[in-house]
Amino acid sequence: MLRLATSPPARPSCRWPRARLRRGGRTAISRSVTDAPASRTLSAPDLYDRALAVADQGRPEEAEGLLRTALKVGQTPAMLVTLGVLLEQQRRFDEARAVFRAAVAVAPDEPRLNLPLAINLLRAGKYDEGLRLYEHREVKITAAMSGRPQLPYPEWTGGPVGSLLVLPEQGLGDEMMFNRYVPLLKARGIEVTLLCRPQLARLFAPLGVRLMPLGPKVDVPRCEAWTLAASLPLQFGTTASTVPDPAYLAGGAGGSGIGFVGAGSPGHTSNGIRSIPEDLIAEVRGWPGVVGLQPEEIGGVDFEGARQVIEGLELVLTVDTAVAHLAGAMGKPCWVMLAYACDWRWGERGPHSAWYPAARLFRQPRPGDWASVLAAVKAALAAEGIGQP
Numbered sequence: 001m002l003r004l005a006t007s008p009p010a011r012p013s014c015r016w017p018r019a020r021l022r023r024g025g026r027t028a029i030s031r032s033v034t035d036a037p038a039s040r041t042l043s044a045p046d047l048y049d050r051a052l053a054v055a056d057q058g059r060p061e062e063a064e065g066l067l068r069t070a071l072k073v074g075q076t077p078a079m080l081v082t083l084g085v086l087l088e089q090q091r092r093f094d095e096a097r098a099v100f101r102a103a104v105a106v107a108p109d110e111p112r113l114n115l116p117l118a119i120n121l122l123r124a125g126k127y128d129e130g131l132r133l134y135e136h137r138e139v140k141i142t143a144a145m146s147g148r149p150q151l152p153y154p155e156w157t158g159g160p161v162g163s164l165l166v167l168p169e170q171g172l173g174d175e176m177m178f179n180r181y182v183p184l185l186k187a188r189g190i191e192v193t194l195l196c197r198p199q200l201a202r203l204f205a206p207l208g209v210r211l212m213p214l215g216p217k218v219d220v221p222r223c224e225a226w227t228l229a230a231s232l233p234l235q236f237g238t239t240a241s242t243v244p245d246p247a248y249l250a251g252g253a254g255g256s257g258i259g260f261v262g263a264g265s266p267g268h269t270s271n272g273i274r275s276i277p278e279d280l281i282a283e284v285r286g287w288p289g290v291v292g293l294q295p296e297e298i299g300g301v302d303f304e305g306a307r308q309v310i311e312g313l314e315l316v317l318t319v320d321t322a323v324a325h326l327a328g329a330m331g332k333p334c335w336v337m338l339a340y341a342c343d344w345r346w347g348e349r350g351p352h353s354a355w356y357p358a359a360r361l362f363r364q365p366r367p368g369d370w371a372s373v374l375a376a377v378k379a380a381l382a383a384e385g386i387g388q389p
Contacts (some may be wrong), residue, residue, distance in 0.1 A: 004167075004218035006139070006147035044074035051082065058367070060086045077107045081116050088120065089341045089367070093348050096120055111136045123344035125240040125354060131233055139169050139228060141195075142214055149226055156225035158235035163191040165226040168214070171268075172303070173322035175200055176329050177345065177355065178229040180244050181236060182207050193221055202304035203326075206250065243354045251311050251330025258387045259293040259310055259327075260284055261318040273339045274320045276370050284317075284374065289387030293323055315386055317377065320346070328356040335380070337373050340364040 042050065047070035055063035067083045080103035087096035100117035107113055114136040121130030140146045148155075149167060156164055164185060168175045175196060185192050192209040201213040212220065227235065238244075262281035264271045276284075284290060293316070295301070298309050303326060310316060316327040316334040320343055327334035336359050338346055346353045351361050360380075362373050381387050 004141075004145070004220050005150045006141065006145050044070045044076075044079075047073070048076075048079055048082070051086075055082075055086060055089075060089045060367075064090075075106060077103045077110065077113055080106065081113065084116055084120070091341060091348070093120060093124060097124070112138070119344045123348055125347065127233070127239050131238065135231065135234065137230070141167055141169055142218075144216075145218070148228075151220070151226050153223060154225050156227040156231075156235060158237070160188075161190060161224040163193070163223040163225075165193045165195070165220055165223040166232075167195050167226060167228050168197060169228050169230055171322065172197060172200060173325035174230060176203075176303075176322065176325040177246070178232055179204065179207070180246055180248050180329065181229075181232040182209060183248055184236065184244060185232075191223075193223060195220070199302045202302055203249065203307060205304075207248075240354050246328040246356050246358075247331030249307065249326075249329045249331075251307065251327075251332045253331070253333060255311065255313045256289070257313045257315075258287070258290045258381075259313045259316045259318075259323075260290045261293045261316075261321050261323045263294075264319060264321040270339075270343075274342070276319060276337070276374075280370050280374060287378070287381075287387060288389045289314075290317075293318070324356070324359070328359055331358070334359045335377060336361050337370070337377065338363045340367040340369070 047066050051063040051066035051070065054066060064083065064086050067079055067086065071079055071083070080099055084096040084099040084103065087093075087099060097117065097120045100113075100120055104113045104117060114133040115138075118130050118133035118136065121127075122134065124130075138146070139148050141149070151165075166179075166182065166185075179194070179196075182192055182194060186207075186209065192207075193212060194204060194207065194209045195212050195214055195218070196204055198213040198215070201211060204211055210221070212218075233243075236242075236244075262284060263275035268274070285292060291297070291313070293306065293309065295306075298306060301309075303322075306323070307326060307330060310323075310327060310330060310332055314333065316323060316332055317337070318324045318327070318334065319337050320339070324334060324336050334356070336346070336356075338361055340363070342363070345355045346361060349363070353359060353361060362376050362380075364370065365372050
């Protein structure tokens, strides 16, 4: 057995944008900048800071104007990436893509600038370029282990191997989403060792691979190669038309009742945007046939326990959380309620996603408008006779 270690991420060669704009929180900006009188001539950094503050107050159009003014004074990758993010928040995805490409051109030696472009391309279904650039993402295997693994055998590039170590990264939902490739690895005759978070171990046991739950210290076996789970789509040459079937766990249609999740983990960077306000959550919980699927509502069980609960339901109704991925991996009918500018895997628009084609997507018609989403869901439930008394 080998002790798993990682290499720390490379230090950026340029100033990385502090403008991964906070969603649901206000960036700390100097009051002297945000409250500066209109008559004062602001420098490009001042305009940038003011744009961040205005964006965090939910005024992306005004922030865009400030940023475009700043860019006329002095162009930096940080400003360009921030502008691209603001455009994406307004669903102006094509414009954002051009801006992200400009940011890469300004600092070609900074690989992390490829990540916003990669996510934009993936959202648009442009997987050939998007998956390749997605390899520039920051890798986080556990809270204490970041960076790409350092092992005495090579990273897999998709060629023939007899044994393969698959490592998790990102969130619990990501593990469930990308592990759809594990059965495809087995079909190639590859002996798979799958690392996973402890709360997913029982869920993945039926995959019939060597399963190793992560702990404080991680020992792994010798294999011919290793891969990160989120790199499997690239290694399989995935396109928008060849995304594998998401249903690889026991489940499927049938059952009664509606399982509901209205909020995600409070620690998630986008939780303030993807979660429904408490008063509206309370309203949905009062609908006929609705049962809560939050951990505290189903006895604090692991994800196999959650799968067993969901198996008995007719429908899962959820915001963008791990439960959406669990329902998708089960083939359980699932309706996903999405923020105006949502995660890349749900696509730019429309009622379906290439990654979960059977899921029905309900998108906000404007930023923060959950009331319209719930009205559309309620009408659809009535039309299909789901959850009716």
